[in-house]
Amino acid sequence: MSTSRGARQPTVKEVASLAGVSPMTVSRTLAGGTNVRPDVQERVMAAVRELGYYRNENARSLRPGQPSGLIGVAITNLANPYYGQFALGVEEVAAEHGRRILLGNTGEDDARERQLVSDFIGRQVDGLILVPTSGDAAHLRPERLGEVPLVLASRRVPGLDADTVLLDDVGGSHRGTVSLLDAGHTRIGFLGNRSSVFTGERRYRGYERAMTERGLDVDPVIVARDQQDVAAASVAARAMLDLADPPTAIFSANNRNTIGALREIGRRIRDGAPGPRPAIVSFDDFELSELMPVPVTVIDHDARHLGREAASLLFSRMDDAEAAGGPRTVELPVSIEYPWKTGR
Amino acid sequence: MSTSRGARQPTVKEVASLAGVSPMTVSRTLAGGTNVRPDVQERVMAAVRELGYYRNENARSLRPGQPSGLIGVAITNLANPYYGQFALGVEEVAAEHGRRILLGNTGEDDARERQLVSDFIGRQVDGLILVPTSGDAAHLRPERLGEVPLVLASRRVPGLDADTVLLDDVGGSHRGTVSLLDAGHTRIGFLGNRSSVFTGERRYRGYERAMTERGLDVDPVIVARDQQDVAAASVAARAMLDLADPPTAIFSANNRNTIGALREIGRRIRDGAPGPRPAIVSFDDFELSELMPVPVTVIDHDARHLGREAASLLFSRMDDAEAAGGPRTVELPVSIEYPWKTGR
DNA sequence: CCACTTGTTGGTAACGTTACCAATCCCAAG
């Protein structure tokens, strides 16, 4: 039986003495083996296997100029399946570059974001990917971040110039709204994030522009812009549909709002409640949208792709900060899936 | 303008000399300030702020016995929204304990899992949480892991005794299948993971037991046990429903298979294809299951809770390995949501 | 056979931090 304590991780020294060489030779062997005799390499590797030795990456990265191999990723809401996909995209690219990701959830909390960023820097991350909360930018300034490159995803931070990956929020929302207008709707409700959230504002703008282009006024009574989760979205949808003059269609600015609205619509159908069964346009796809009892048009984009793109931007910045030039913004296109199109 | 290089992270020494004290006093101040004069503390903190100093956590954890504050989490499939929830649960509890999580995706690949675990250990994680792939357990043995506590989630590894958090797979599948039998179905198809996947096997067992208890034989023609993603599940469902003698109901052993089956059923409804519109029982909930065109009974559980539970088990082990005793298994209950029950 | 290159190995120091001990200071009690 092995003892419960004392089974500390072995060190280079122990490997070296077991193999009968110096620590340097072990280090060299593990670094690729240049200028180490093959038979010596074999003895070293045998000792490594026997002791179950792993290099201490923290000690390695202590030496100046050595990268830690870590990427800090802070996300606003992991409970949203979109951000799971996003994290996956980042993880994939990071793994391709031999990096690991340190993951944190901010829950849209400003203080938590600051805390996470400090911790990430304290752990010597080689780069940061952030879906920022709407707060201020002081803790993200270059002078606070030192050398650490930063990429913002999904949202911009006012007054901060950094590499950014965005979606074509305005264009997508505009096209989605237009599709409702083309179908003859004129009274179109809006469900979305509060306007201090970057995407919430942009997506509202696309909706608003489409409406005014057709000479329609936006009726504030059927605009609800303060829902961050599914439950709140259901409540907002309910209030809207209970109006004497309810909307015949709803533009939903994100996944959480769409699910909430559809849950409310489903409830009304089951309960035989009166009123319209509004058509929906949803920014963000969701699984089985094609099976909904009301037509759902989807403004689709690939969160995983967004994650991959953010990571690519980060690595290109890390590889060569000079060549990458000034802050870049990548705006990823969105596609529109109409409900009558089936082959998804 | 700040120079592009040279803006290295400041160190204790620089803070100390700016504050006119020794590095030790800085360290003590940052550690809580016991036995440091208040006015000195203030000078130190001012210097910290001025320089934008962050403690180097890697250097800190280099000292023996010092925890790194990192938890390694390896997941099989981040693209499955369930694992996003799981990761969130782990992250929450880790954050409550002041720890960060290092996240990796194995994609059900054995080699990748080994690689991730090595890397995690090399980064001196204080603990490991793993949704294991079905491969062997050599790299997870205590003698390989050294002191690092391990918690398995969702699945067990054959021949490895470790703390484990499971769902009541067998019981849930049994009850779900019984609900179909009670509704009068006798020809019930099965969609699931390959049998080498722990949950795949357990969920099949629950299904099989329910069938044989009623004196029904399982017809291998309507049992498909090799689908790991939505696309494969659609194909399998299609083959099953195209039979001359198709099932009138389907038991789906996980989220991915359920989505695939429903996608195929939706296609048949739209295309007006002949054959049954099978009822579904789904292990794993999914959003808007109540709006599906066929009745969907859901065997529901909370992945976030699973993650929280796994993390709790890990921290209790870390706090006091002796008191925690031998390997423990926590089996979380599941609940069943019937399609006619609306108030979700 | 010698100078010279090439290949292989080891010793030393340094990365940033904090535990430990020693040194100093101030104040109060005698």
Next chain:
DNA sequence: CTTGGGATTGGTAACGTTACCAACAAGTGG
């Protein structure tokens, strides 16, 4: 006014690793 004690401060060493240089061995060409 001294002495003891607690509070405060600093110096040294060590954590595990690898870059750098020095040392040495073996081979090569003159």
